[in-house]
Amino acid sequence: MLEDFIPDILETLTVPPSPSAKPEPTPHREPVKISIIGSRRGVNSIIRTLYRLRFAEVMEWSPLQPTGNPGEFVSMLIRQISTH
Template sequence: MTTSFLADTFQTPTPSVSSSTSTETTPTREPVKVVIFGSKTGVNSTILTLYKLGFAQVNEWSPLLPSSNPGEVMSILTRYILTN
């Protein structure tokens, strides 16, 4: 005899719908850019470290781009934060 312990623990919430007009404003999104400068190895290593920390996926960063300093590259991550 098998018993499902999960069936009784989860309840499906009933969505509430309001018929009144809402005066709430739609949140706006502001772009925030994070830039890493350094050697190719240093930039790639930092991107992997930030991925391991849960900060950003590796594919969210731009490809390595040359910087204005010889032998230096950069990568850019753009995040959008909610502002009111």
């Protein structure tokens, strides 16, 4: 498969601090957490797809973390939405 020959961009980039850190409170906005859970390849594929759809930058996602289930990983993104 072509994916096997393409370097994984997520493993070569510096990742920002995990979104588990509490964001600063903002008036009229609330944080919404988005999680992707699956195999390493599956999670990375969805993150890249969402980047191509201009939903989120690759660097905005947290580093992959194991979930405790064999071969399963999670990555999170926190978005601030308006509460108006």
